[in-house]
Amino acid sequence: MGIKILKNLNIAVCAVFLSMVGFSNFAGAATDLTVYTAVEAEDLKKYAETFNQDHPDINIKWVRDSTGIVTAKLLAEKNNPQADIVWGLAATSLLLLKSEGMLEPYKPKGLENLDDKFYDQDPTPSWVGMDAWVAAVCFNTVEGKAKNLTAPGSWKDLTKPMYKGHVIMPNPNSSGTGFLDVSSWLQMFGEKGGWEYMDALHNNIARYTHSGSKPCKLAAAGEIPIGVSFAFRGARSKEAGAPIEIIVPQEGVGWDMEASAIIAGTEKLEAAKTLMDWSITRKANEMYNSAYAVVGYKGIAKPVKHFPPTLLSKMIKNDFAFAANNRKRILAEWQKRYDSKSEPKN
Amino acid sequence: MSALSKDETTSETTKNTPFLRISRLTKKFGDFVALNDVSLDVNEGEFVCFLGPSGCGKTTFLRAIAGLDIQTSGTVEQANVDISALPPSERDFGIVFQSYALFPNLTVEKNVSFGLENQKIPRSDIKKRVDELLELVGLPEQETKFPSQLSGGQQQRIALARAIATSPGLLLLDEPLSALDAKVRAYLRHEIKTLQRRLGVTTIMVTHDQEEALTMADRIVVMNQGAIDQIGTPTEIYREPKTLFVADFIGAMNQVKGRVVSSSSVSLGSLELKCRDHELPVGQEAVIAIRPEDIVPHKKIENSSPQSGNSFNVKVEEMEFLGSFWRVQLSDELLEGAHLIVDLSINIVLQMNIDAGNQISIDLPPDRLWVFNPASEE
Amino acid sequence: MASFNTSKNLPPAPKIHPKSSRDDRMMAGAIFVIGLYLVIALALPLYTMLSKSFTTAVFNLQNYEFQVNKGDGWSEPVSGYQINESLSLLKPDELITSSDGRLAATTFFPDFNFRSKTEYRLRQLDENGSFLVGTQRIADTEWHTYPANKFRRIVLRPSQSSGIDNYITYFSTPALFRSIQNSLFISILTTLITVGLAFGFAYALTRSRMPFKGGFRLAAMVPILVPSLLPGIALVYLFGNQGMIKEVLFGEPIYGPIGIVIGSVFFTFPHALIIITTALAISDARLYEAAVSLRASPWKTFWTVTIPGARYGLISASFVVFNLVITDFGLPKVIGGQYNMLAVDIYKQVIGQQNFEMGAVVSVVLLIPALSAFTIDRYVQKKQVAQISSRSVPYEPKSNRKFDMICFFYCALVAVFIVGLIIICQYAALIKLWPYNLNLSLANYNFDVMDGGGWSSYYNSIKLALLTALTGTLVVFFGAYMVEKTNGFLFTRSAFQFLAMMPMAIPGMVLGLAYIFFFNHPDNPLGTIYGTMVILVVCTVTHFYTVSHLTAVTALKQMDREFEAVASSLKQPFYKLFAKVTVPVCMPSILDISIYLFVNAMTTVSAVIFLYSPDTALASIAVMNMDDAGDIAPAAAMGMMIFYTNVIARLIHLFVTRKLMKSTQAWRTRQR
Structure with a gap:
């Protein structure tokens, strides 16, 4: 009897083990496509559903995390990629992946409908854009009033002593939004001026957050009255009833593109191409437009609720290659200067 | 005397070869030699005790025979088969440990039948055998109890029943009685011995209790520091100790320093005493040994010479009443500071009017007086 | 005087080489398997991580050769190293970087001006080396020619070597x-x-x-x-x-x-x-x-x-x-x-x-x-x-x-x-x-619209906790049994003991990172478990191995040492003893181990933070990610879900243990 129990146990263990292994390799009738993304979690379902209206035979398996984490994950898996395709990651990150030789160049159908800012300029582009994602400042009017703060109008305003300890922004080391802020300041104010600006701003920063949406959410909750974040997040929070105002600093705002690319070496190239083709269709772009004011498809963008009207005109001319190739240096410099915030000063 | 000769033993050998033949067993644990080149034959149906102080290697010896800790070198043959390298499961023995090692979560019945299962024995036969065994160890109708519901002595007997359930050719008992209190122990000694005779199973028991060994064993193997000092029947071991260690370990023994005078006499203080023949060189320092009960008291010798043969006068120094007898300590100038202990019955003490401070005469019978080499015996 | 010890003059008795029994062989196999588990799940990943910490990236200037044409023909090829030496541009420590480091090619031409008509030629000599033109990667060993305006966009990539430079940095x-x-x-x-x-x-x-x-x-x-x-x-x-x-x-x-x-x-x-x-x-x-x-x-x-x-x-x-x-x-x-x-x-x-x-x-x-x-x-x-x-x-x-x-x-x-x-x-x-709005609502429990993995992360956590409890208890208890109750294999057993004690000293993050390095290596055939629930289970079991192991060892030590000897004298295999006696007697400890593993698998963050995938997002990580994204209330809500789950698990454990104790009371009450 003892042997029998042990045998049964063995079988059970094997079954569990196999089912766990099998779980990862399970392939049903439909093609499973592993899609890495940094798109806001609340939109993922809608994206997949809309896509499946046209292509019910492709099953999207999302890997969603913040920009920094998805990028890190992709780089970590460089030699052993787990993703088939990236749909919705910062263009700066995709440039990084491209330079590692991780992207499969592909020219999707209908590329001519996109604004040429919105795709890789190689003959066969390695990535195509979806929408632009624009920095903005979230300002909590209730807390502002309570603390006698006037709404800031420009980036330079944020360095005023009045705002000391009332500003919060993302850490560029972990947040894509944080990095686009920093790289936009360096592009707008020049290398020297940019760092000088950040030195001044640093004095007013309460702390640096890991994620890019957190500053706006904290502003919405009144935890810190002013959050440097991005416009879309502000609009969402405002929609949810938070007493915030979305401010577009007058010097101009940094932005990054959400873009898509096929990961080189995927075994599901056909399905990946199908998704790439679909991702630049009018239907897809209209879907992006529900949250993002700027989309790649020429001439269809409609204004988004709660978005400040000046936002589009204030978008700076962004040099993605500068951002990608100087990323390491900028982050190291930033860390050297500011990553010890709130250290006890001896 | 050679290790393998059996003419010293009193038991009859019915077969030409012994049931268990152990030759030149050595067991090392790293650099430590736990068992040093020992040999032993055990006849079928014999009850042999391994006796010795803790750490003498007796348990190591038993475990080597069982295959639980296989020897470094040397061979073990059981029933004419060389089992030296076999694992325990391929040998033929039953074993009882000091802790009994009863399975706490199994009933008495399941404990006893543990070895009977998976042997293609019908369930009803197993049941019958268990009943039989429980009857045998005197615990019928306890099948459904758990070990923790039994007394120590009862558990011991269940362990015994479990060990003999498969009718092994060899029964090994590792200090089976030492966890029990004195009364139960005395009773179980008898029980086990009777059972062993009835079953006729060859048995080896390890013990550090000389009384246990003397009362139960057909033959005793006295062990010291990983080696066998003496093999013999209980009376041989007691009456004819071969070494000072054996003499000292079993029973009480007077030991005084003396010097060899000839091959049959020694000097003790200013006395010269006849003793058993020995082989020590003349003039060598020696230990003179005699059991307290072997010293014969007399009335004081009333002449000029205080000594006549092996008799001489001594002073009673102290007396200690031990119930059934008196333990009397003796000394005298003649002994030059040495003391002798003599056990005297109450009657003799009364008859001879022995009391502390008195003088009496004692006789040390030469055939009960041993001389041992102090250097060779540690 | 006769001695029972054979004379020392005789040649030594033959050495005995014990024959192993079927049990011995099975147990040796089992020790090997479980030992192998610890080697794969602990020793090798840690080793990989250690060696990774000594992997450095350096710009190897010898690998790059340049030619310049200022309108009067190409100059002789000259290596980056030679330029650097002659102009003393970069100090050796400035050449140390990390694996994603980049160095602008214009560094070597202090008089560079992108408006000039000068042309540049460049090649790299190492088969594994590369440079970038903007974001385009050039990995061949051919010469490439660029006008100044394009040359400014060229950056060099480092090559890998090893040393203590990372520590110095x-x-x-x-x-x-x-x-x-x-x-x-x-x-x-x-x-x-x-x-x-x-x-x-x-x-x-x-x-x-x-x-x-x-x-x-x-x-x-x-x-x-x-x-x-x-x-x-x-x-x-x-x-x-x-x-x-x-x-x-x-x-x-x-x-x-x-x-x-x-x-x-x-x-x-x-x-x-x-x-x-x-x-x-x-x-x-x-x-x-x-x-x-x-x-x-x-x-x-x-x-x-x-x-x-x-x-x-x-x-x-x-x-x-x-x-x-x-x-x-x-x-x-x-x-x-x-x-x-x-x-x-x-x-x-x-x-x-x-x-x-x-x-x-x-x-x-x-x-x-x-x-x-x-x-x-x-x-x-x-x-x-x-x-x-x-x-x-x-x-x-x-x-x-x-x-x-x-x-x-x-x-x-x-x-x-x-x-x-x-x-x-x-x-x-x-x-x-x-x-701003203190009304009560369950909106924060709508995890599916938040970052972090939604409700499925919660179910994943329960799955992970159950699988960890099941496989972990099995592996740990069986492993402890082997270490405690086998004879021989002294080296293997002490090595096993050492490995079993180690996880307690290894921070979860370190273990997780080591797992990335080890399991995500392309040459590792075990890489298939990367990104699945299996790696999370393996990692969690390993992370919490020590305490479980000690619990099991303590329970096993209380068992009579001679059970195995008795069983083998009765010719019964060890697994019968294990199933019929060891496991039932140790059941309370086994249950303790499983609840310990369950609770920790529910709450652990550090060990799995680097290892989860979208299919295997976990509740504890969702708490962190939601907090990260500023969704603090939903993070609290998910944290409370973990709490309640653990409370229920504990109650079930309590109930089962009570029931077990009651039904086995007859033999558990200690006599004497």
């Missing part, structure tokens, strides 16, 4: 280096506070006759059931800028050392309490009687009897708490603000900067205090075991109204702190929009 980066100070400061401070508080609590539990002891014990154990970052969230609601009682801090921010220390005290409290209570419970009443008969004052008795008696417990508790705090990652991440600690640095290096080598370096640095604390603790615990005498008489406290009341209020205060934080979390989870 680490120790010369003040911000990183300061994390060591911070980690030590926080850990030591927390240790002092926690051990002090826990000692008071344990003292009250063992030395007073205050009421509600059971309730206090229960309350004190609550933190074990939640992820370590949950108290951080509660602290935000209490002391954050919109906190309910932020005035208490007099304007000091909760984000930073204050928050980390308060939260750390919360989550380490039960661990310290268990150890100290045990130490106090075993002290000998006879010593107190002696003190009374010597008319020692209570104060003196306390210092001469109580403290020395509990000293090993106190030391052990200190090191355990220290280790927990210094290796914890979740709490400083949530409440630490900009206050950097080592464990968070690993996360930042890996996730934020994709600097895996530096992550490995910080991991190695973090290993040092963790390993030493662990080693000292093991040493001390051995001493404590020796201290317990079997003859000591347990201490029975006498009633003392005043003392009992003081104890009661003290314990009540601590219990309110612990339970209070949990209640705050639950309250926060139900508020619609703190602090």
